[in-house]
Amino acid sequence: MVVLGVVPVASIRHERRIAADADVVWQVVRRPESIPEWFPGIVSCTVEGNLRVITTAIGLEMPEEILANDDASRHFAYRITAPQYSFHLGVIDVIAIAPGDSLCVYSTTAIPDTLAILIAGGTLGALEQIKRIAEASTVPS
Amino acid sequence: MSRKILFITTDQQRYDTVGANGGTLSRTPVLDRLAREGIRYERAQPTSVVCMPSRSSMLTGQFPSTHGAWMNGVPLAIDAPSVAETLHDAGYATALIGKAHFEPFMDPFGLYAENSLASLGIATIEQDWFDGRRGVHRGFDYLEFATHGVMGALHYAKWMREEHPEAIRGFYQVVDAEFNVNAAGGGDTNAPQVKYNAVPREWYHTDWVADRTIRWLEEQESDRDWFCWMSFPDPHHPWDPPASEVGRVPWRDVALPENYPTSAGERESLLDQKARHWGLWYDGSLVSNYEAPAKWVPATMTADQVREVNALNAVEVELIDEAIGRVLASIERKGWGDDVDVIFTSDHGELQGDFGLLFKGPYHVDGLMRLPLIWRPAKATAPTPSVVHAPVSLVSLAATFLAIAGQPAPHWVEGAALPIDDADASKRSFESTVTEWDSSIFGVDVHVRTILTHDHLYTEYQPGTVHDGSEGELYVLTDDPLQRANRFDDPAMVGVRAALAERLGDHERRPGERAAPGVLMAPV
Numbered sequence: 049m050v051v052l053g054v055v056p057v058a059s060i061r062h063e064r065r066i067a068a069d070a071d072v073v074w075q076v077v078r079r080p081e082s083i084p085e086w087f088p089g090i091v092s093c094t095v096e097g098n099l100r101v102i103t104t105a106i107g108l109e110m111p112e113e114i115l116a117n118d119d120a121s122r123h124f125a126y127r128i129t130a131p132q133y134s135f136h137l138g139v140i141d142v143i144a145i146a147p148g149d150s151l152c153v154y155s156t157t158a159i160p161d162t163l164a165i166l167i168a169g170g171t172l173g174a175l176e177q178i179k180r181i182a183e184a185s186t187v188p189s
Numbered sequence: 190m191s192r193k194i195l196f197i198t199t200d201q202q203r204y205d206t207v208g209a210n211g212g213t214l215s216r217t218p219v220l221d222r223l224a225r226e227g228i229r230y231e232r233a234q235p236t237s238v239v240c241m242p243s244r245s246s247m248l249t250g251q252f253p254s255t256h257g258a259w260m261n262g263v264p265l266a267i268d269a270p271s272v273a274e275t276l277h278d279a280g281y282a283t284a285l286i287g288k289a290h291f292e293p294f295m296d297p298f299g300l301y302a303e304n305s306l307a308s309l310g311i312a313t314i315e316q317d318w319f320d321g322r323r324g325v326h327r328g329f330d331y332l333e334f335a336t337h338g339v340m341g342a343l344h345y346a347k348w349m350r351e352e353h354p355e356a357i358r359g360f361y362q363v364v365d366a367e368f369n370v371n372a373a374g375g376g377d378t379n380a381p382q383v384k385y386n387a388v389p390r391e392w393y394h395t396d397w398v399a400d401r402t403i404r405w406l407e408e409q410e411s412d413r414d415w416f417c418w419m420s421f422p423d424p425h426h427p428w429d430p431p432a433s434e435v436g437r438v439p440w441r442d443v444a445l446p447e448n449y450p451t452s453a454g455e456r457e458s459l460l461d462q463k464a465r466h467w468g469l470w471y472d473g474s475l476v477s478n479y480e481a482p483a484k485w486v487p488a489t490m491t492a493d494q495v496r497e498v499n500a501l502n503a504v505e506v507e508l509i510d511e512a513i514g515r516v517l518a519s520i521e522r523k524g525w526g527d528d529v530d531v532i533f534t535s536d537h538g539e540l541q542g543d544f545g546l547l548f549k550g551p552y553h554v555d556g557l558m559r560l561p562l563i564w565r566p567a568k569a570t571a572p573t574p575s576v577v578h579a580p581v582s583l584v585s586l587a588a589t590f591l592a593i594a595g596q597p598a599p600h601w602v603e604g605a606a607l608p609i610d611d612a613d614a615s616k617r618s619f620e621s622t623v624t625e626w627d628s629s630i631f632g633v634d635v636h637v638r639t640i641l642t643h644d645h646l647y648t649e650y651q652p653g654t655v656h657d658g659s660e661g662e663l664y665v666l667t668d669d670p671l672q673r674a675n676r677f678d679d680p681a682m683v684g685v686r687a688a689l690a691e692r693l694g695d696h697e698r699r700p701g702e703r704a705a706p707g708v709l710m711a712p713v
Contacts, residue, residue: 058631089298105299106342132366160367161631162295162479162712165262169710170298 057135058161060168063153064175068182070144073152074122076181077140080114086181088173100126128167134159138167148186152178192567192593193529194276194416195520196586198247199509200240200288200337201425201549202535204233204559206506214438215503219514220563223531227565227572228609232580234622234641235537238549238557239480240290241265241713242625243536243583248272248291248327250587250602252625252696257704258291259627261479262711264301265291265327266704270601272587274328276416279596284331284405287398287420291327293711294341295368300710302326303334304342329418333401335394337422338363338429345394352392359387361427365484368712370548371427372482376501377440380494381485381547382426383501390431394422395505399512403519411524416590419516421509424539426548428501430508437507440493440500448556448671449495449542453488456545462675464650464660466635467552471545475655477635478628479712481548488545495542502541527569530593534562534583543671551626553639553648553662554672558624564589564607572609579614580641581607582622603701623696630709640693646672647689663689 066073076086081095083102093102098114115137116125122142127135136158143151154171158164204210208217209224210231236246242253245265249256250272258265273283292301299305306326326332335345338360349357361384365371376383390396402419409415423430450456460468469475473486513533520529540546543556562581566572584604591598592606608614626637636651646664650656663679663686664672676682 087298089300104297106297106304108297132368160369162368165630165709166295166297166368166711169293169708170300172708172710173298173300 057157057159058164059155059157060164061153061155062168062172062175063151064179065145066150066152066179066182067148068150068186069148070122070142070150072186073150073178073182074119074142076178076185077124077142077152078117078119078122080117080126086174086177087170088177089170128158132160133163136163136167138171191414191595192570193414193525194281194590194593195516195529195531196416196418196590197513197531197533198244198288198418198420199424199506199533199535200420200422201537201539202506202561203538203541203556204561206424206503207561207563209563210561214443214499215506215510217506217510219510219517220533220561223533223565224563226568226574227531227563228574228607229576230562230564230581230607231576231578232622232641232643233534233560233562233583234558234580234624235560235583236623237625238537238551238553239478239626240288240536241293244290245269246584247536247586250584250598250604252584252603252623253627254625254697255603255701255703257707259625259706260629260709261713262293262295262630262709263707264293264710266707269327269704270599271328272590272602273416273418275591275596275599276594277328277330279594280414281594282331282409282413282415283329283417284333284402284415285329285418285420286331286333286402286405287335287394287418288337288422289332289334289420290336294336294343294713295711296342299342303332306332307334307342307344307347331405333405335398335422337394337425337427340364345397348397349392353388356388356392359429359432360384361386361429363427369484370479370482372485374494376428376497378491378493378497380428380490380497381482382428383494383497384427384429385432385435386429388431390433390508393431393508395508395512398422399515402516406516406519406523409523414594416594419513421512423509424502424505426539428498428505430501430504434504434508435501438500438503440497443496443500443503445492445495446499446542448544448673449492450545451492453545456488459544459673462673463662464648464656466655467544469655470550475633476631477633477655478550479630481550483631487547490542490545490547495547498547499541502539528567530567531565532563532586532589534586535560536583551628551635551637553624553626553637554646554664555670558639558641562607566593566609575610577608577614577619578611578643579608579619580622580643581614581619584622601702603699621692623693630712638693638696640689640696642689642692645685645689647686647693649690649693661686
């Protein structure tokens with residue numbers, strides 16, 4: 049039985065228009081070890097190969113596997129491998145719109161759906177911080 | 190020196206659980222006495238039937254569509270107005286002890302002050318915006334938090350983990366492995382969210398909230414005015430009071446609620462009269478919101494489970510009443526007995542078996558919307574006891590606190606101060622109240638607006654996942670106090686319906702500045 053209102057996988061997308069070149073925005077997010085700089089509530093991380101372990105402000109450790117980090121398409125994908133998640137996929141895409149104008153899209157797909165809501169809530173703050181950093185590093189011409 | 194204010198809230202407590210309101214299951218002598226000495230409200234309504242929007246309305250004096258915390262999991266904006274801030278500016282010492290819930294509990298990144306205070310080991314923290322004037326958080330000088338158990342980041346949970354770790358496992362696990370509201374059953378009847386808790390009474394959160402409140406009061410200077418919001422997490426589920434107290438109300442002796450249809454046929458017939466989502470939830474076809482266990486189907490609930498839940502609920506109500514009595518005694522000891530206004534209410538109700546349902550959701554009937562509300566003005570004002578029958582809203586609380594403190598209501602307050610009797614209510618046109626519901630979670634959108642008048646309860650369902658905008662409910666309270674006969678499509682009610690729809694429209698079109706709707710950051 050498919051229960052109305054219980055979607056099999058929760059998938060949530062947030063985005064921000066950023067007044068900076070796409071390459072500038074991409075520089076903010078492309079380094080896996082930079083996440084504490086732009087994701088509020090992540091206070092530290094360790095990176096070994098394609099494995100990253102983040103630590104949150106409440107001391108929660110979450111292991112992650114980096115799945116894609118493509119400079120050409122400005123595309124970053126990772127999954128949280130903590131046992132609470134049956135499935136997780138996080139994707140950050142930086143899309144060029146025009147010189148000095150870009151779109152940053154942060155998608156979260158997860159099971160259970162409750163955890164998707166929690167992670168996606170955090171990505172909202174991350175987008176704001178990415179925007180602040182990128183726009184501050186862009187010198188108006 | 191002016192009047193001090195003790196604001197007492199509970200969570201998810203129905204009107205009919207209080208003796209002064211006719212309740213017979215739990216003994217509430219302390220509340221009953223306050224009601225006898227002060228003002229008892231017969232028709233007090235919340236602005237929302239879930240915690241965060243309703244509590245934010247208490248703090249801001251605004252409807253959810255104004256303050257922006259429109260559903261559980263949407264944090265109240267950090268710069269939202271706060272009656273505590275205004276009282277703080279007026280020289281009041283301000284405290285909130287117990288359950289706040291203006292910000293989400295589920296907070297893996299530690300984004301919210303409510304969750305970070307305890308982990309920092311302090312009761313107060315200076316926010317980025319702290320300017321030395323507004324209080325440390327939302328206008329409160331002192332905050333110490335608790336919620337429905339021992340999980341999470343709040344002060345009570347931390348205290349239990351540090352001081353009484355052996356008692357932790359006695360509590361019901363509120364959420365399951367998927368972080369949904371737990372459907373696991375317990376007690377004698379396997380009722381959801383029920384457990385007999387081995388925790389000693391003095392370690393349970395009801396007594397902890399009272400103890401911390403007493404401590405804070407004792408620390409205040411005698412001539413200082415204060416506003417203390419004492420906020421009990423009970424009788425919200427889980428129903429896991431200390432096992433030592435369960436014998437107060439033997440569940441096998443508990444009568445079924447008046448609005449519990451005993452046969453499945455009667456339940457289904459009643460639900461079929463209501464908007465579509467009632468029946469869909471009942472039979473397990475719809476999970477409309479987070480606040481009830483997603484894996485529990487109301488149609489499976491037995492009469493004995495209703496009895497046991499209501500018995501444990503009554504035990505929790507009695508413990509709260511006794512805790513309030515201890516706090517009032519401490520106020521007397523401080524010599525403030527004549528100077529304190531006491532206001533008691535709850536943020537919303539609980540279905541508790543009505544229509545064969547339990548918990549809460551977008552179901553705007555008395556079980557969730559008719560609340561206990563008692564205001565015992567300071568004895569020094571020689572209050573005249575009264576009963577107010579006019580509909581009043583919790584949106585009026587902020588203005589009431591300010592009126593008690595002799596402060597003008599700021600422009601952002603949407604509700605007028607509570608009336609002191611029916612004549613006052615009539616003079617100031619307390620004729621109707623509005624309750625809002627908006628939710629968007631798990632792929633289901635529900636949007637509801639309800640208006641209550643002396644004679645009618647009228648609900649419109651706006652377009653969403655399960656409603657097309659044409660559905661509604663209209664109950665004639667004078668003939669149908671249990672709200673069983675939906676007259677929404679009754680041709681004889683066309684005129685009444687049009688008039689109530691116009692009033693709801695007035696609410697939607699009301700003037701004033703509204704905050705941008707907040708963003709869902711967590712399930713709760």
